[in-house]
Amino acid sequence: MxxxxxxxxxxxxxxxxxxxxxxxxxxxxxxxxxxxxxxxxxxxxxxxxxxxxxxxxxxxxxxxxxxxxxxxxxxxxxxxxxxxxxxxxxxxxxxxxxxxxxxxxxxxxxxxxxxxxxxxxxxxxxxxxxxxxxxxxxxxxxxxxxxxxxxxxxxxxxxxxxxxxxxxxxxxxxxxxxxxxxxxxxxxxxxxxxxxxxxxxxxxxxxxxxxxxxxxxxxxxxxxxxxxxxxxxxxxxxGPTPVDLSMPRPVDPTELAERLAAGEWVIDLRSRTAFAAGHLPGALNFELALANFVTYVGWLVPFGAPITLIGETEEQVADARRELVRIGIDRLAGAAVGSPEALAAGRELSSYPVSDFTGLAAAMAADPDLVVLDARRADERAGGGVRGSRHVPIHDLPGSIDEVPDGNVWVYCGSGYRAAIAASLLTRAGRRPVLVNGGYGDPDSGAAAAGLHDDSATS
The missing domain is CATH 3.60.15.10 (Ribonuclease Z/Hydroxyacylglutathione hydrolase-like)
Structure with missing residues (x-):
């Protein structure tokens, strides 16, 4: 057996x-x-x-x-x-x-x-x-x-x-x-x-x-x-309908620009650092990391809302589609494949800085009023957070963008994955984020190592 x-x-x-x-x-x-x-x-x-x-x-x-x-x-x-x-x-x-x-x-x-x-x-x-x-x-x-x-x-x-x-x-x-x-x-x-x-x-x-x-x-x-x-x-x-793993309908740069302008959920599957370096304005970064991707797409995107995928390759799009059908996201509006430069068709790309907890510590020392956003869940926040940071869990952020002050916002989470989603949401809303890319609890490079952890930062 x-x-x-x-x-x-x-x-x-x-x-x-x-x-x-x-x-x-x-x-x-x-x-x-x-x-x-x-x-x-x-x-x-x-x-x-x-x-x-x-x-x-x-x-x-x-x-x-x-x-x-x-x-x-x-x-x-x-x-x-x-x-x-x-x-x-x-x-x-x-x-x-x-x-x-x-x-x-x-x-x-x-x-x-x-x-x-x-x-x-x-x-x-x-x-x-x-x-x-x-x-x-x-x-x-x-x-x-x-x-x-x-x-x-x-x-x-x-x-x-x-x-x-x-x-x-x-x-x-x-x-x-x-x-x-x-x-x-x-x-x-x-x-x-x-x-x-x-x-x-x-x-x-x-x-x-x-x-x-x-x-x-x-x-x-x-x-x-x-x-x-x-x-x-x-x-x-x-009883779920038979599964469809076929490639979504191709979307050309013109149609992609229209969807972005309309504020639709256009999801860029690239790594968080590649996305930060240059992406289509209005796109959102849900990195195709198999331990997180479907969880947070399913959590943040309203069920049934049209989703367009942007992938570097058809294989990447196919992998994302497989993940999504497992929770019933079947009817993708389409997909575009290629580099952001090619898909921009001459339009200017957006970008934002990437740093780490050491960089955050230096920025806070230079500006005590710096806005820092914690995108972790409440149960994670209960163990403390970066001193002075504001707590908005990533699953609440789409409906709470107006609560985030204008201007520069440094955003972190437990690993950098959710912070990257948050940074892309903030960018789409006109804020200027800095992605803190790293593990909050990492003993060598996390918040405590940078002198930022505060047990009392729980609200």
């Missing part, structure tokens, strides 16, 4: 292909199913089952299309109301695929109807457990995605679900969660790339704390929910 991990780094998720004797089972597939199909072909297996642990909140599933394409049974938790044919998975059910057996455990918490799948071989020996958004590596799935009125109930349920997994499974059982590798579906940061039930007994908060302490700490630590999440559960209940 073989278990292959299919990473989706941009969303912090994993899907799985289980293979044995020419038969395959897929767990929680992402929407771009070509990756699964290619792996199944490589393993020479026929996919007999496609199973979901829950109706996902951070991506649109590829399960329905995959099951339809290969003629597999599509298994969804029995309690979820959906608008398509499926095999309902209820507590205690046993699903068969060749010699493999998957026992369904109802593990509510992340959602009301969430299930986990215990994998066993033909001799009923437990091989693994697929825990979705229940037991994660050193954490659990967050419990506030269904609605705030359900959070307390689901947090208590999550505690008992994780304990049920630990009680019913052998300590050596490998744990394969869907979330927890950077996903905002994790209640708290996870640790490690692999684990077993026995290892989790020693480190997982649901297994090391009493119930009320676990509930109180989890709820207190919940962070803001990305905007696109509200569209994923309903989309998965209806």
């Amino acid at each position: 073989q278990i292959d991990i299919i990473e989706t780094t941009g969303l912090g998720d994993r899907s799985y292909l289980i293979s044995e004797d020419g038969v395959g089972v897929v767990v929680d597939p992402q929407r771009d199913i070509d990756r699964v199909l290619a792996l199944a072909e490589k393993r020479a297996v026929h996919i007999a089952l496609v199973v979901e642990t829950h109706l996902h909140n951070d991506y649109l599933t590829g399960g329905l299309e995959l099951a339809t394409t290969v003629g597999a049974d599509y298994v969804v938790p029995a309690g979820d109301t959906v608008e398509y044919e499926r095999v309902p998975a209820g507590d205690g059910d046993v699903l068969e695929a060749g010699s493999m057996r998957l026992r369904v455990l109802h593990t509510p918490g992340h959602t009301h109807h969430h299930v986990s799948y215990v994998l066993a071989d033909a001799d009923r020996n437990v091989q693994a457990v697929f825990t979705g958004g229940s037991m994660l590596y050193g954490s659990t799935g967050r419990t506030d995605l269904v609605g705030p009125e359900h959070t307390d109930e689901l947090t208590h349920a999550q505690y008992h679900s994780v304990r049920r997994l630990a009680d019913e499974l052998p300590d050596g059982t490998p744990v394969f969660p869907t979330h927890g590798f950077g996903s905002f579906c994790s209640a708290t940061p996870t640790s490690g790339d692999s684990s077993t039930v026995g290892e989790q007994v020693a480190v997982n908060p649901a297994l090391t704390q009493d119930e009320q302490t676990f509930v109180d700490q989890l709820i207190a630590g919940l962070t803001v929910i990305p905007a696109w999440y509200s569209h994923m559960g309903p989309g998965n209940a209806v």
Whole structure:
């Protein structure tokens, strides 16, 4: 029996292909199913089952299309109301695929109807457990995605679900969660790339704390929910349409200029330093970094708003499109490929300076009234910030530009990625930003190393 991990780094998720004797089972597939199909072909297996642990909140599933394409049974938790044919998975059910057996455990918490799948071989020996958004590596799935009125109930349920997994499974059982590798579906940061039930007994908060302490700490630590999440559960209940990974319609320089003049979302995929050095006026910089890109496009761009991509190559645009379809951004208005100079067609480019925390320290020493903007989330800001800085989380900035003073604005975040988005938004609004490009917490070059960190800078 073989278990292959299919990473989706941009969303912090994993899907799985289980293979044995020419038969395959897929767990929680992402929407771009070509990756699964290619792996199944490589393993020479026929996919007999496609199973979901829950109706996902951070991506649109590829399960329905995959099951339809290969003629597999599509298994969804029995309690979820959906608008398509499926095999309902209820507590205690046993699903068969060749010699493999998957026992369904109802593990509510992340959602009301969430299930986990215990994998066993033909001799009923437990091989693994697929825990979705229940037991994660050193954490659990967050419990506030269904609605705030359900959070307390689901947090208590999550505690008992994780304990049920630990009680019913052998300590050596490998744990394969869907979330927890950077996903905002994790209640708290996870640790490690692999684990077993026995290892989790020693480190997982649901297994090391009493119930009320676990509930109180989890709820207190919940962070803001990305905007696109509200569209994923309903989309998965209806059933996502077949995925389209084709190249968007080409946009020439004249049309591109019109879209920029109209204030549309024109997204430049280049690196933050290349963008800062020269870009089309009005373009916004969402660098195609696979750990951040789709998160912040989905968070900042109003769902359904027309998006035009600018890429250096067609491959870059294709990669961006793949990332975006995973959260249902399907209808791109178009794409332009080429250097900013070529796409400007003679028009002047915009630019802004790039510095670091050492440069920021020097600038603040020269000008005590310098405007400094912190684009991190509130939970990051709670640990302190640059002294005297103003805090506007990046997801709030589009609606809060008027709160940022005119003139020069130095902007930073945890790594430089969100600061680059903020700088491009500020430039479009007529401000003059300086991008602080670097890791806030870097011991050698971050804010503290430059003498800028202030524990009291939390508002």
